[in-house]
Amino acid sequence: GQSLEQPSEVTAVEGAIVQINCTYQTSGFYGLSWYQQHDGGAPTFLSYNALDGLEETGRFSSFLSRSDSYGYLLLQELQMKDSASYFCAVSPNTDKLIFGTGTRLQVFP
Amino acid sequence: EPEVTQTPSHQVTQMGQEVILRCVPISNHLYFYWYRQILGQKVEFLVSFYNNEISEKSEIFDDQFSVERPDGSNFTLKIRSTKLEDSAMYFCASSDQDNQPQHFGDGTRLSIL
Numbered sequence: 001g002q003s004l005e006q007p008s009e010v011t012a013v014e015g016a017i018v019q020i021n022c023t024y025q026t027s028g029f030y031g032l033s034w035y036q037q038h039d040g041g042a043p044t045f046l047s048y049n050a051l052d053g054l055e056e057t058g059r060f061s062s063f064l065s066r067s068d069s070y071g072y073l074l075l076q077e078l079q080m081k082d083s084a085s086y087f088c089a090v091s092p093n094t095d096k097l098i099f100g101t102g103t104r105l106q107v108f109p
Numbered sequence: 110e111p112e113v114t115q116t117p118s119h120q121v122t123q124m125g126q127e128v129i130l131r132c133v134p135i136s137n138h139l140y141f142y143w144y145r146q147i148l149g150q151k152v153e154f155l156v157s158f159y160n161n162e163i164s165e166k167s168e169i170f171d172d173q174f175s176v177e178r179p180d181g182s183n184f185t186l187k188i189r190s191t192k193l194e195d196s197a198m199y200f201c202a203s204s205d206q207d208n209q210p211q212h213f214g215d216g217t218r219l220s221i222l
Contacts, residue, residue, distance in 0.1 A: 030208050031208065033210065033211075035152075035213075041215065042200060042213040042214060042215045042216055043152060043200065043213045044213070045210045045211070045212060045213075048210055050208075087151065087152065089152075091208055093165070094207035094208040095157040095164045095165040095207065096142070096154040096157055096165055096167075097142075097144075097152075097154060097211060098154065099151045099152040099153070099154075100151065101150075101151050102151055
């Protein structure tokens with residue numbers, strides 16, 4: 001089977017740093033993506049890792065360790081607007097994404 | 110910034126009726142996808158489409174489902190005889206190459222009565 005595990009909920013205060021972890025078990029692996037989804041909205045692409053290491057995009061960074069089947073999304077200088085659900089998604093092949101169960105991030109003032 | 114457009118935003122249909130969900134992918138994209146998300150759950154892959162044929166489909170995508178690219182801009186998902194459990198948000202996505210970031214539309218909320 002294919003599974004991705006994420007914490008269900010994370011809370012933090014404005015200005016803080018938060019890390020959302022993702023562990024995966026899939027039949028194939030081409031890369032790990034991260035998506036943000038506000039309530040009732042579309043998944044919005046944040047970051048993609050195909051190789052081990054850290055990718056930085058502004059306040060967001062994503063890390064991948066293929067040997068550990070593990071990745072994380074790091075959000076820095078948190079803002080209220082970052083309150084949303086965050087999904088990791090694996091590309092087991094080039095034709096689809098398999099999404100994790102999602103982590104609901106609540107940012108407090 | 111170019112975006113994926115989906116219509117309608119909300120569709121209410123009687124059980125057993127046919128429904129067609131429409132999508133206009135980003136214009137230079139060649140790979141198209143449908144996903145669904147039941148309320149409060151994760152996003153689930155339905156089907157991928159490239160070069161006018163299905164690349165891959167999930168177990169959810171049974172004989173009641175079909176996809177079509179009727180012209181150079183639209184990409185549709187048809188559910189032939191809807192069931193209550195088809196109620197979900199349906200997202201269309203597109204990418205310019207395979208294994209490249211997929212860009213999602215705002216979704217169609219399908220409610221089956």
